[in-house]
Amino acid sequence: MVNVRRIKFPIFVIICQVVFLVLFGTLVEYDDSAKPNNQDKAHPAAGGIVARMYPMFQDVHVMIFVGFGFLMTYLKRYGYSAVGVNLLIGAFVLQWAIIIRGLLAEHGSKFTISVSDMLTADFAAATVLISFGAVLGKTGPIQLLVMAIIEVVLSQVNEHIGLEMLHVADVGESMFIHAFGAYFGLAVARVLYNDKSDDNPGESTVYHSDLLSMIGTVFLWLYWPSFNGGGVTGDEQHRAVINTYLSLTACTLVTFVVSALIDEKGKFDMVHIQNATLSGGVAVGTAAHMPLNPWGAMLLGAISAVITTIGFKYITPCLASKIKLHDTCGVHNLHGLPGILSAVAGAVMAALSSKEEWGTSLYEIFPEMAASNSTGSVMPGSDRSATVQGGYQMLALVITIAFAIVGGIITGFIMKLPIWDSPEGEKFFDDNHNWNVAEEGFPGLPKSKYESGKSNDDTQINLMSDETKLS
């Protein structure tokens, strides 16, 4: 008898990989600076694109695969899936996003790949991995890749609308990545809702899994300035880096404050520290390259810390009980709400911008504001005032959230089709469903007792099934 489960995933993924290979073969070629006989080499120190972008690309790369991957290892029995499936989805999206982004760019029949495209593909992976957080532990790998296929297309189209048609600024992509990924994932989670996810004992942490998760937190925290500044250059990049760094410092302090304040015994809660300390990076994302001023960046970080921590304490449980929306990692708090905050901050900054204070940076950040102010080449339609630019920024936010929610609902129903690999409720939050799981971390116990779980297929490891054995 053929085991359907055994072949469904391999067939699905190998088809995707073959399609990707064919598409890369027909569509993708090296960027000029990576083609043979490129004269870039004449000035190795001056460096060109690799010297300029590669270090920050690598920082972002670490964020996607170490940061997101380990952040999600906090669940006591879902660590393999957190870091392993994170790697799977990430590697899948890197390929798919390069294709979709290339097709959207529409430069002739072929498109090119460079370090810059490696960076933006990583950004695309972030979007999907944020959505992954909302459904962590409640979805199978095929379902997640189905989600990735659709979400990459929708998120890149949304970003294309925002950047190329609305001409809005979103340097750290707090709208196009964080808000989109969060609301898309929340919509999917709502559609997939199963009451087995409520009060599931698998959805808890153990001491060392909480510490492992901090590896993810800290690397995200450290490299976030590269996330927000990696896509720009010059003074915009320098500001983006400074603003993000400062926002995160204030965000961290306020997270500890609020975490202690809302605990009845005044203790800190790991889930807040793991997550809310990062929200300052999101909150400052849209406007990171604008002259927010140091205090402005810090203020945004502080506000987001309050929103995110309060969100984890009160909003997430409320969503679960009131509207049957179970958000495993609380992406609404870390990516959704701070993404909105960031978009609004960007719109306000745009509305307040002026040539007097921003100098030529105004046109670099908002190219559509150039024509009406500068002399020379007037482009049609490019006579935006600051207020209009602010309005466009808000419009992009509204479109993003609408796109994400509608797209997420549709995607959720597709993911719910019984043809994929949806785990049943009792297998939620359990690596054993998809992995051959090692024994628990307690080698000193007699073997016969604790290794029995290894041979069981879909049951949780039950170290000592009978409590009387201990008493």
Next chain:
Amino acid sequence: MVNVRRIKFPIFVIICQVVFLVLFGTLVEYDDSAKPNNQDKAHPAAGGIVARMYPMFQDVHVMIFVGFGFLMTYLKRYGYSAVGVNLLIGAFVLQWAIIIRGLLAEHGSKFTISVSDMLTADFAAATVLISFGAVLGKTGPIQLLVMAIIEVVLSQVNEHIGLEMLHVADVGESMFIHAFGAYFGLAVARVLYNDKSDDNPGESTVYHSDLLSMIGTVFLWLYWPSFNGGGVTGDEQHRAVINTYLSLTACTLVTFVVSALIDEKGKFDMVHIQNATLSGGVAVGTAAHMPLNPWGAMLLGAISAVITTIGFKYITPCLASKIKLHDTCGVHNLHGLPGILSAVAGAVMAALSSKEEWGTSLYEIFPEMAASNSTGSVMPGSDRSATVQGGYQMLALVITIAFAIVGGIITGFIMKLPIWDSPEGEKFFDDNHNWNVAEEGFPGLPKSKYESGKSNDDTQINLMSDETKLS
């Protein structure tokens, strides 16, 4: 009834954060290269300050938050505090140090922030986190922030005296960061001494916490060349990087040698490997940019490995029993003694320096030696001989240690005031005092037994309180 504990920390920290915000608002603006309309952008590849400093800044950033944070997770039940409170203190000091350093620089009424200031703020955080190591597990978060507030001021004033008034060289800041942080922390630890820290069962490790701690060790080990070389350029930077790399290799071998030699069964000890392997980075810090020669750097690393390992084995227990100085992480061994070694090496190098061998690097490293040797612009007071420069180097060390010890004693008494959040002895080395702690890492055990600890407030988790349950 209002829970004082619940509001004391939030009030303290939020006041600090508001003060920081106001000070940033009134005092701090972007560096010219981060201001709008900066022409830096014209040459993105040539890069300016971000391209030049950002990669090494990020290496140091990882050292401070991953390196120090995880290095201290070795205690079996204090990992949340190690990595979490490390993040809190770090984020706090980054803000405070930018303010204090800006005020000390005294360039007009305002001062600026750039990637360079982000790096030096990280250095300032290192100083406080070294002191944190001396009192790890025995202090509350408010106490630690009180310590940070005072220590940042004193350490920056001390550095200012050394660099701007005595004109000494200390490129990796082995004096101004490592020795200062260590002796300051030790003085605090002495004042706070409580005999409950002796033979406390909480002050021990478990297998996986020792491995987690190695994450910190290895990242510190790897990025230390960036710590010592991040603040200089050109051949000085290249030498600093090479010397640190080589020093650490020799240091590592000798650490394993001494660790095995002083163990009665010839086995290695994790505490030595976690710590003493790093002492070569400290030992070479002051003189890393000087022409030590490869063998000289290695010799310094080898010597420091001996000192540090011996220190952990013999000096730390002796300090505890003889002078009631309990140094949790052994910062005296890793930062104090190698800091002194480094300072002495720097003084010797200065005394042996000459224009013939060092070329113009002599004046770049010791600007005060320039006037008497070079032609042209003679500055008053700038006629130091090599021997005099060596003397100044030693003077800076003496001032640093005196400053640290006196400052630490005073700070210790302030921290001892009963108005803060000092833990009582039985709550030492226990995350449960300040955190909502997850269950232990052993999910297979019956829930009712091992989760009971979660609801207890200040008691240690007592998984099976009655030994008879097992027998």
Next chain:
Amino acid sequence: MVNVRRIKFPIFVIICQVVFLVLFGTLVEYDDSAKPNNQDKAHPAAGGIVARMYPMFQDVHVMIFVGFGFLMTYLKRYGYSAVGVNLLIGAFVLQWAIIIRGLLAEHGSKFTISVSDMLTADFAAATVLISFGAVLGKTGPIQLLVMAIIEVVLSQVNEHIGLEMLHVADVGESMFIHAFGAYFGLAVARVLYNDKSDDNPGESTVYHSDLLSMIGTVFLWLYWPSFNGGGVTGDEQHRAVINTYLSLTACTLVTFVVSALIDEKGKFDMVHIQNATLSGGVAVGTAAHMPLNPWGAMLLGAISAVITTIGFKYITPCLASKIKLHDTCGVHNLHGLPGILSAVAGAVMAALSSKEEWGTSLYEIFPEMAASNSTGSVMPGSDRSATVQGGYQMLALVITIAFAIVGGIITGFIMKLPIWDSPEGEKFFDDNHNWNVAEEGFPGLPKSKYESGKSNDDTQINLMSDETKLS
């Protein structure tokens, strides 16, 4: 009575360190760009060698010490040795490789050290650490350093033959590092074979050790583009980075596919995810800087994933049972077979290369093909056709494998001499043999029970020695 064990390791290592110090003192000086008075400083932004090479050097540095170190922590009771002895061997090889490489370079009586040499020393460490993987858990530290001493010489001579005499291309050193390290290690493992390594209960994982191991996997995965691209510049570097990134993405997807396909229940296996996802980095190594095209790089990654995963499932057990070759980490699968694949791919690319398609990159990649095609300075013997260059590439592979196997056999017999510190079979895969090991990660249990193991010398920690205590 003198404890021989206690002094053997210290004496051995300190002699090596003293020899290294003397050799560094007599042979090694700073590179010109690191010498005092270097004018490099005049153009700090343009950067010179540090700005150009240091970020990628640090990526590789992380791979060697975090990547290899943590990848090997998967064994439940061998984590200290994995990450600790990895650090020891790494630090040892960095010094020794600088000396051996300098002597092979033969530029006068002295040789120099720069960031470039730091990078190549790290590469040399990779070779030895790959071999370490084959004998992990079955060798003592002295044995491993003996292996390192010999292997560094042989591998560097082999590389010298390949690069300087045969003039072959191997930019990511898939032949000279991965294939060499793997077959050398396998030959050593065969000679050291002890049937106690079969079905040894110590050779298993626990849940959290498998997760810790993923830290190594992910950092290796992320920074592999720097490994393959760190040694070249310009368009070659850009291609190497792109090709490696793409190869790894396809490799990851196919690894998940094959892992599920060959499991009878269709589940993923951690050992595949930890290892085979990386084989794409090896597979693309030799030809990473050649114009493979994006799809070509991905195809190589996909093929290597199949080979490596199949290898772990079928070849490794077969080698153990059929030819008494126990390969602890399966380096044959991750480094051996993909190394051969990569070398063949490089040879095919060379045979297909042409001036028309590759432009001047042809001569940069294969300098020996320059004379017969370009005008001007014809060098004797430098009239290789593409086919001949392909033949040389294959010749280098054959020589590498032969050198590795013969060298490994001889080294194995030297390591087998009873004068070193070979562990007996019952002490395999057990940190307790060489380390003072902390208690297990379960602090809640009554102390008297689980800490008793700490004082036992060479027995495994036996938490509850009598199973009846539980029943």
